[in-house]
Amino acid sequence: MHGRIKVRTTAEQAEAKRKEREKKLKIYKETTSRIYEKRNNGEMDKESLSLSEQVLAANPDFSTLWNFRREIFLHMKNENPPDVMQDLCQKELFFLKNCLQVNPKSYSVWHHRQWIMEFMPQPDWKEELQLCNKFLSYDARNFHCWDYRRYTAQKAHVSPDDEFNFSTEKIKENFSNYSSWHYRSKLLPLIHPDQSGDKERVEEGALMKEFDLAQNAFFTDPYDQSAWFYHRWLLGRARPQMEILRLYARYDETLATIIVHFTQPIQAPKEDPVVSFGEQEVTGEWHNSFHNNHPSTVLDILLCGHCVFA
Amino acid sequence: MGSQIKDVKIPPNSPTQLSLVKHADFIAAYGKKKDDYEYCITEFLRMSGVYWGLTSMFLMNKQEMMDKDDVIEFVKSCQHENGGFSASHNHDPHLLYTLSAIQILSLYGCIDLIDVEKTVEYVSKLQQADGSFVGDKWGEIDTRFSFCAFASLKLLGRLDAVDLQKAVQYILSCMNFDGGFGCRPGSESHSGQIYCCLGALAIADSLHYVNADMLGWWLCERQLPSGGLNGRPEKLPDVCYSWWVLASLRIIGKLHWIDKDKLRSYILACQDEETGGFADRPGDMVDPFHTLFGLAG
Ligand SMILES: [Zn+2]
Numbered sequence: 001m002h003g004r005i006k007v008r009t010t011a012e013q014a015e016a017k018r019k020e021r022e023k024k025l026k027i028y029k030e031t032t033s034r035i036y037e038k039r040n041n042g043e044m045d046k047e048s049l050s051l052s053e054q055v056l057a058a059n060p061d062f063s064t065l066w067n068f069r070r071e072i073f074l075h076m077k078n079e080n081p082p083d084v085m086q087d088l089c090q091k092e093l094f095f096l097k098n099c100l101q102v103n104p105k106s107y108s109v110w111h112h113r114q115w116i117m118e119f120m121p122q123p124d125w126k127e128e129l130q131l132c133n134k135f136l137s138y139d140a141r142n143f144h145c146w147d148y149r150r151y152t153a154q155k156a157h158v159s160p161d162d163e164f165n166f167s168t169e170k171i172k173e174n175f176s177n178y179s180s181w182h183y184r185s186k187l188l189p190l191i192h193p194d195q196s197g198d199k200e201r202v203e204e205g206a207l208m209k210e211f212d213l214a215q216n217a218f219f220t221d222p223y224d225q226s227a228w229f230y231h232r233w234l235l236g237r238a239r240p241q242m243e244i245l246r247l248y249a250r251y252d253e254t255l256a257t258i259i260v261h262f263t264q265p266i267q268a269p270k271e272d273p274v275v276s277f278g279e280q281e282v283t284g285e286w287h288n289s290f291h292n293n294h295p296s297t298v299l300d301i302l303l304c305g306h307c308v309f310a
Numbered sequence: 311m312g313s314q315i316k317d318v319k320i321p322p323n324s325p326t327q328l329s330l331v332k333h334a335d336f337i338a339a340y341g342k343k344k345d346d347y348e349y350c351i352t353e354f355l356r357m358s359g360v361y362w363g364l365t366s367m368f369l370m371n372k373q374e375m376m377d378k379d380d381v382i383e384f385v386k387s388c389q390h391e392n393g394g395f396s397a398s399h400n401h402d403p404h405l406l407y408t409l410s411a412i413q414i415l416s417l418y419g420c421i422d423l424i425d426v427e428k429t430v431e432y433v434s435k436l437q438q439a440d441g442s443f444v445g446d447k448w449g450e451i452d453t454r455f456s457f458c459a460f461a462s463l464k465l466l467g468r469l470d471a472v473d474l475q476k477a478v479q480y481i482l483s484c485m486n487f488d489g490g491f492g493c494r495p496g497s498e499s500h501s502g503q504i505y506c507c508l509g510a511l512a513i514a515d516s517l518h519y520v521n522a523d524m525l526g527w528w529l530c531e532r533q534l535p536s537g538g539l540n541g542r543p544e545k546l547p548d549v550c551y552s553w554w555v556l557a558s559l560r561i562i563g564k565l566h567w568i569d570k571d572k573l574r575s576y577i578l579a580c581q582d583e584e585t586g587g588f589a590d591r592p593g594d595m596v597d598p599f600h601t602l603f604g605l606a607g
Contacts, residue, residue, distance in 0.1 A: 001588070001589075001594075001595055001597040001599070002548070002590050002598070003546075003590065003591070003594065004594055004595040005593060005594055005595070006582070006589070006593060006595050008592060020508070021346075021347040022347075024347055025345070025346075025347040025350060028347070028350060028351065029350065032400075036400045058351075059351050059354075061355075062351075063354060063402070063404065064354065064396075064400070064402045066448075067402050067446075067448060070448060072335070106386075107452075111448070111450045114451070115448065125541055132368040141542070141545070143492070143493075143497065143498050143500060146497070146498060147492075147493060147494065147496070147497050150496050151495075166452070176544055178498070178542065178543045179498050179543060182486060182487065182488075182498045182499070185486065185487035185499075186487075186496055202541045223315060224544065225531055225543040225544065226544070229487070229488050229528065229543070232524075232527075233487040233488070236524075262327075265518060265519075290515065291524060292515065294515060294516060294518065295477075295519075296518060296520065
């Protein structure tokens with residue numbers, strides 16, 4: 001339960017409230033048991049749709065009922081022509097929009113919406129994008145909506161450039177839109193890749209423009225965190241070359257170890273290393289300190305001591 | 311135009327002591343309100359509700375206040391043909407409630423009362439070709455489910471049943487510019503999601519992929535002047551993030567980056583001294599979810 005303020009009530013108010021809840025509970029219990037019964041009997045009809053709609057309108061996180069609705073839609077697809085299904089799905093989208101107005105942060109509702117869009121004969125992804133814009137205008141930080149928007153934009157073949165412009169627009173409306181700064185960090189390397197081919201890096205000119213935007217933001221509002229984190233990301237983009245920092249050799253009669261410290265984590269190579277001692281060549285084994293195949297900045301080469309000092 | 315920092319003021323007469331007896335009573339009473347409207351409409355998450363309540367009781371060493379046999383009977387009765395667990399009767403199995411069921415049985419040390427092999431099979435079948443996990447057969451993908459799968463299999467001693475390397479790669483593909491993690495690749499960082507991803511990476515011995523300095527900075531900036539922690543930048547504080555953020559900081563070894571005393575006083579202020587239990591913010595309605603995360607914090 002989030003953001004529900006506790007209010008003090010008189011005994012009278014409490015009693016009225018109790019009675020009202022009792023009534024609501026009775027209807028709720030009757031409706032849900034009727035739905036369970038119909039589901040158990042495999043009654044995938046319009047009545048099942050309308051009963052589950054009543055419950056979901058008030059309780060959208062009741063995910064099993066969304067599952068039941070999907071079963072009904074799949075069943076009806078076998079018995080109805082596409083235009084009838086298109087119509088049913090349109091109605092479902094309308095119902096879902098109402099659910100989102102009440103609870104814009106329900107995982108189940110957003111997921112069901114995506115499912116219906118994938119299921120319906122002729123989905124209009126461009127219109128979905130408008131719906132996302134609308135919900136982002138109510139709450140610019142709704143991460144469910146941002147996620148659905150990313151999915152929708154891909155389906156509607158919106159270019160990363162257009163999405164980048166959308167993010168700029170949102171930031172100009174309000175610098176304190178962390179979600180939008182986040183989105184830029186994903187889009188920037190896509191539209192302004194560095195010539196080096198490193199997917200994480202960004203071309204110099206574009207980078208400079210981003211520094212300007214971030215500075216503008218924190219001169220306007222130094223207490224907002226968004227631009228500072230973004231700025232830190234723009235700065236920290238250099239990556240060290242893969243190099244050996246130092247080597248350390250240790251040995252006794254049974255075991256010789258060469259410890260190698262790299263600048264970046266590396267997985268122990270599959271090929272065994274060959275180490276030369278003057279004339280002699282000894283084959284060893286690569287390991288990290290845990291003897292598993294996880295990358296590490298420190299790897300050991302294990303050599304049999306007897307072989308080395310034979 | 312400078313924006314105001316979003317935060318709450320702790321009322322002057324807020325609780326400053328931990329009232330354990332009240333909290334135990336609150337949890338015990340909650341489980342007995344079977345005819346309460348609020349109780350009934352949260353049936354879709356009952357299994358997790360039981361886990362939150364029971365873990366709270368274990369933390370307070372009051373577990374005998376819940377009927378062990380009843381709880382175990384309920385959990386067993388929620389296992390389905392395919393091995394998964396549902397939140398309650400008449401509900402469909404889901405990975406979220408499968409983890410809660412396994413956690414409850416693990417708390418009681420009686421995991422062998424269920425068909426472990428079938429449960430392992432259920433969880434492992436939810437892994438996708440790209441390493442991600444769906445929550446159930448309807449295909450919702452989320453890094454929360456990666457954590458649920460890892461934690462379930464770890465408790466069952468069967469991490470070998472899934473492709474760990476691929477699962478780790480998927481989680482890493484959800485890493486962001488701030489060092490945090492979101493629901494899916496491209497999703498914004500969120501403390502709850504970060505906890506799930508760090509938890510999963512810790513189980514898979516893969517924490518070395520995390521940029522601990524960067525992420526530690528982001529996590530410690532969750533603390534507000536009131537002492538409370540929020541889940542994302544520019545959001546209000548909430549008791550449940552005492553767990554998601556604290557546990558995350560603990561996993562990457564940066565617990566000392568926040569002010570413990572201030573957080574403690576914020577958490578204590580979220581108690582309801584009349585009814586017992588914790589709310590998300592001082593003066594809000596209490597519930598078992600925030601009671602567990604308040605206590606855990
Ligand atoms: Zn919360």
